[in-house]
Amino acid sequence: MQHLLSVNDMSEDFMIEIWKDSLKNKDNPSNILKGKILTNLFYEPSTRTSSSFYSAMVRKGGSVIPINNVKFSSVTKGESLEDTIIAMSNLSDCIVLRHPEIGAATRASKVSSVPIINGGDGEGEHPTQTLLDGFTIFSNNNLSLDNLTITFIGDLKNGRTVKSLVKLLSRYKNNKFNFVSPENLRIPEEIRPKSCFETNNIDEVLERTDILYVTRVQVERGSSHDYALNIDQLNRLGKKSIVMHPLPRVNEIPKEFDQDSRAKYFDQMKYGLWCRMSLLEKILS
Amino acid sequence: MQHLLSVNDMSEDFMIEIWKDSLKNKDNPSNILKGKILTNLFYEPSTRTSSSFYSAMVRKGGSVIPINNVKFSSVTKGESLEDTIIAMSNLSDCIVLRHPEIGAATRASKVSSVPIINGGDGEGEHPTQTLLDGFTIFSNNNLSLDNLTITFIGDLKNGRTVKSLVKLLSRYKNNKFNFVSPENLRIPEEIRPKSCFETNNIDEVLERTDILYVTRVQVERGSSHDYALNIDQLNRLGKKSIVMHPLPRVNEIPKEFDQDSRAKYFDQMKYGLWCRMSLLEKILS
Amino acid sequence: MQHLLSVNDMSEDFMIEIWKDSLKNKDNPSNILKGKILTNLFYEPSTRTSSSFYSAMVRKGGSVIPINNVKFSSVTKGESLEDTIIAMSNLSDCIVLRHPEIGAATRASKVSSVPIINGGDGEGEHPTQTLLDGFTIFSNNNLSLDNLTITFIGDLKNGRTVKSLVKLLSRYKNNKFNFVSPENLRIPEEIRPKSCFETNNIDEVLERTDILYVTRVQVERGSSHDYALNIDQLNRLGKKSIVMHPLPRVNEIPKEFDQDSRAKYFDQMKYGLWCRMSLLEKILS
Numbered sequence: 109m110q111h112l113l114s115v116n117d118m119s120e121d122f123m124i125e126i127w128k129d130s131l132k133n134k135d136n137p138s139n140i141l142k143g144k145i146l147t148n149l150f151y152e153p154s155t156r157t158s159s160s161f162y163s164a165m166v167r168k169g170g171s172v173i174p175i176n177n178v179k180f181s182s183v184t185k186g187e188s189l190e191d192t193i194i195a196m197s198n199l200s201d202c203i204v205l206r207h208p209e210i211g212a213a214t215r216a217s218k219v220s221s222v223p224i225i226n227g228g229d230g231e232g233e234h235p236t237q238t239l240l241d242g243f244t245i246f247s248n249n250n251l252s253l254d255n256l257t258i259t260f261i262g263d264l265k266n267g268r269t270v271k272s273l274v275k276l277l278s279r280y281k282n283n284k285f286n287f288v289s290p291e292n293l294r295i296p297e298e299i300r301p302k303s304c305f306e307t308n309n310i311d312e313v314l315e316r317t318d319i320l321y322v323t324r325v326q327v328e329r330g331s332s333h334d335y336a337l338n339i340d341q342l343n344r345l346g347k348k349s350i351v352m353h354p355l356p357r358v359n360e361i362p363k364e365f366d367q368d369s370r371a372k373y374f375d376q377m378k379y380g381l382w383c384r385m386s387l388l389e390k391i392l393s
Numbered sequence: 394m395q396h397l398l399s400v401n402d403m404s405e406d407f408m409i410e411i412w413k414d415s416l417k418n419k420d421n422p423s424n425i426l427k428g429k430i431l432t433n434l435f436y437e438p439s440t441r442t443s444s445s446f447y448s449a450m451v452r453k454g455g456s457v458i459p460i461n462n463v464k465f466s467s468v469t470k471g472e473s474l475e476d477t478i479i480a481m482s483n484l485s486d487c488i489v490l491r492h493p494e495i496g497a498a499t500r501a502s503k504v505s506s507v508p509i510i511n512g513g514d515g516e517g518e519h520p521t522q523t524l525l526d527g528f529t530i531f532s533n534n535n536l537s538l539d540n541l542t543i544t545f546i547g548d549l550k551n552g553r554t555v556k557s558l559v560k561l562l563s564r565y566k567n568n569k570f571n572f573v574s575p576e577n578l579r580i581p582e583e584i585r586p587k588s589c590f591e592t593n594n595i596d597e598v599l600e601r602t603d604i605l606y607v608t609r610v611q612v613e614r615g616s617s618h619d620y621a622l623n624i625d626q627l628n629r630l631g632k633k634s635i636v637m638h639p640l641p642r643v644n645e646i647p648k649e650f651d652q653d654s655r656a657k658y659f660d661q662m663k664y665g666l667w668c669r670m671s672l673l674e675k676i677l678s
Numbered sequence: 679m680q681h682l683l684s685v686n687d688m689s690e691d692f693m694i695e696i697w698k699d700s701l702k703n704k705d706n707p708s709n710i711l712k713g714k715i716l717t718n719l720f721y722e723p724s725t726r727t728s729s730s731f732y733s734a735m736v737r738k739g740g741s742v743i744p745i746n747n748v749k750f751s752s753v754t755k756g757e758s759l760e761d762t763i764i765a766m767s768n769l770s771d772c773i774v775l776r777h778p779e780i781g782a783a784t785r786a787s788k789v790s791s792v793p794i795i796n797g798g799d800g801e802g803e804h805p806t807q808t809l810l811d812g813f814t815i816f817s818n819n820n821l822s823l824d825n826l827t828i829t830f831i832g833d834l835k836n837g838r839t840v841k842s843l844v845k846l847l848s849r850y851k852n853n854k855f856n857f858v859s860p861e862n863l864r865i866p867e868e869i870r871p872k873s874c875f876e877t878n879n880i881d882e883v884l885e886r887t888d889i890l891y892v893t894r895v896q897v898e899r900g901s902s903h904d905y906a907l908n909i910d911q912l913n914r915l916g917k918k919s920i921v922m923h924p925l926p927r928v929n930e931i932p933k934e935f936d937q938d939s940r941a942k943y944f945d946q947m948k949y950g951l952w953c954r955m956s957l958l959e960k961i962l963s
Contacts, residue, residue, distance in 0.1 A: 137428030143707030
């Protein structure tokens with residue numbers, strides 16, 4: 109049985125296989141998971157992630173038990189995460205778990221009789237986000253993740269998305285990293301590549317950026333910094349550059365940039381669907 | 394691509410086609426929407442409308458992503474309606490949108506890559522309610538919407554249901570309108586047909602009513618008027634008259650009238666399912 | 679049309695048929711309920727029961743309308759249970775109703791045009807729980823429910839689970855009952871079999887127990903008694919004994935007992951799925 113708990117669980121071969129399958133099949137419906145049931149077990153709300161898995165499972169012919177209100181459920185009767193997981197693994201063939209605590213997915217995997225997919229565990233990991241982020245770069249960069257200059261901007265301290273993507277891109281060759289944030293929201297030392305450039309001024313690095321990865325101001329995680337880009341800044345990016353964002357955005361990127369061919373943040377939603385379809389097929393069939 | 398935002402989007406031919414299809418196919422299941430996904434995106438709760446679309450989509454072989462708790466979702470992270478719509482239109486083939494603000498469905502249609510069906514936008518419109526209301530009259534009046542005397546009773550000021558149905562029936566020939574309400578809940582002037590009768594006493598018009606359309610006291614919209622009918626009043630309606638109500642009712646119609654052959658308000662639910670099945674097939678296949 | 683409102687609605691033959699079918703088909707998917715729709719109408723949260731019915735319906739090829747937030751729905755607009763039931767019975771082929779009031783399912787059955795399954799009505803009944811409890815004993819006791827010594831421990835006053843299972847087991851031959859609880863949580867007199875043993879000390883009966891049925895401390899029903907078993911006590915049970923629990927548990931049974939072959943409480947979840955699959959097929963096809 110194959111769990112997906114961390115970016116570390118995904119080898120290069122594993123990802124390349126999923127990405128190539130995603131490019132080939134996109135969101136074409138199939139019946140390969142007919143009769144299979146996925147549980148979307150969300151202890152925190154995430155319409156985007158839960159809907160993406162929902163759609164992916166259904167497009168592959170399967171069904172989904174949507175549990176989006178765990179706080180209204182038996183958990184309020186004092187049940188442990190482990191007992192809930194054992195119960196749901198008796199009712200379904202796979203569980204996507206979103207939970208506010210780091211390590212929750214790993215705990216779940218130790219008692220589950222079906223595969224666990226980590227759909228985000230607090231400040232921990234969210235490997236399918238990294239899978240789709242990687243695919244966005246892969247499919248917009250001639251099927252390669254090498255020789256890139258990637259600029260991350262925003263709250264680089266608290267978000268798991270940036271940490272996981274840095275981890276992924278560090279595996280590949282000749283990538284350069286720029287980190288743009290205020291002092292108090294710098295990327296943690298244990299994640300920061302040895303060779304990188306840190307600044308609090310995006311204008312210093314815009315022209316030499318291939319991938320601009322913008323993150324939301326994570327107010328609910330305790331930061332309050334506003335780091336909005338304007339259209340003039342975005343237009344200074346190279347013609348082949350791309351702009352990514354894990355969404356939801358607040359005001360980090362202006363709406364008028366949405367139609368620009370370099371804007372890939374809504375494509376990421378579509379790519380996420382494709383990758384999750386391929387992933388579910390790989391894990392479940 | 395065909396959105397359904399307003400009663401104005403439905404021509405007579407469009408409606409007749411849906412109604413004839415509804416009469417023919419009723420709720421017979423089919424597989425024509427197999428592999429298709431509908432998003433039920435409800436910013437306001439409406440078990441009735443969301444369940445009706447859910448059932449309609451499934452009876453046609455499709456699937457539904459149920460999003461009934463938007464307040465617990467990414468919207469609480471400050472995401473705009475437009476961004477949510479773009480995201481969900483990347484994950485599904487059609488979106489039913491229920492939203493508390495007038496014009497929300499129109500805004501959604503401007504950014505969506507898939508058809509938007511307005512499932513109610515505040516005081517604005519709710520076109521599939523009008524579609525099923527029209528069908529109720531159509532199927533109980535020899536497939537015609539002409540030559541009728543229609544009496545509306547209740548809060549005629551705030552409810553979108555009445556306004557839309559008046560708009561629809563005004564298109565047809567020789568219809569007469571009675572509006573029964575207290576002074577402060579009269580039908581707005583811009584909706585009121587030139588020739589109509591207004592009163593606050595239902596007894597003045599009961600005998601000469603073909604369609605009695607009763608509306609709920611919309612307490613949550615700021616009115617507090619109680620306008621309950623009793624069984625003696627209802628029995629004074631003609632034998633071929635019908636009584637309609639968009640539901641939910643509180644005490645406007647007594648339960649003892651439910652078994653009367655003139656009571657059509659629960660049939661409206663069934664008709665709504667049929668009409669939405671035909672509509673989804675028309676829009677999506 | 680066949681409702682399932684109470685344990686009294688299930689004859690021995692009815693149950694044996696379901697149990698034999700469950701043993702034969704387990705959770706093997708089929709398509710027999712293709713095109714059929716179940717409404718999960720939950721006025722109280724119960725992730726476990728609603729997910730079990732959801733999975734059962736889908737494994738049989740059908741679909742489910744999940745209504746888990748009735749407090750956010752039209753009910754808040756003052757609609758009666760009866761009107762909601764009539765509406766949902768126009769949209770689906772069967773309704774599982776969970777409601778906080780005794781008798782709610784019976785009220786629902788009087789107006790519904792489709793079968794009602796009681797998914798728990800307050801202190802009343804929860805017949806499918808009894809069905810799976812019976813199956814757990816049946817399948818672990820050579821397909822018989824006779825000649826057993828059953829010990830119930832915990833809050834025996836407020837829980838419907840115990841009452842219904844006692845009722846069921848009283849139908850069979852030569853069963854002996856032990857009831858272990860504090861004085862103020864004794865089993866009600868109208869349920870208590872004429873011949874039984876009552877105590878507040880589990881150690882008096884452990885060695886001569888075939889079935890140990892442990893119940894949760896129902897804090898939300900007003901009791902506060904802690905009645906946790908330890909591993910030494912559980913190990914004094916006979917080798918062929920089994921330990922059951924309706925779940926969720928808090929601390930009544932220690933986790934270290936979970937791997938013991940006598941622990942059947944997680945199997946009960948699995949058995950519940952099998953029994954509900956057989957039941958839905960029986961009622962709907």
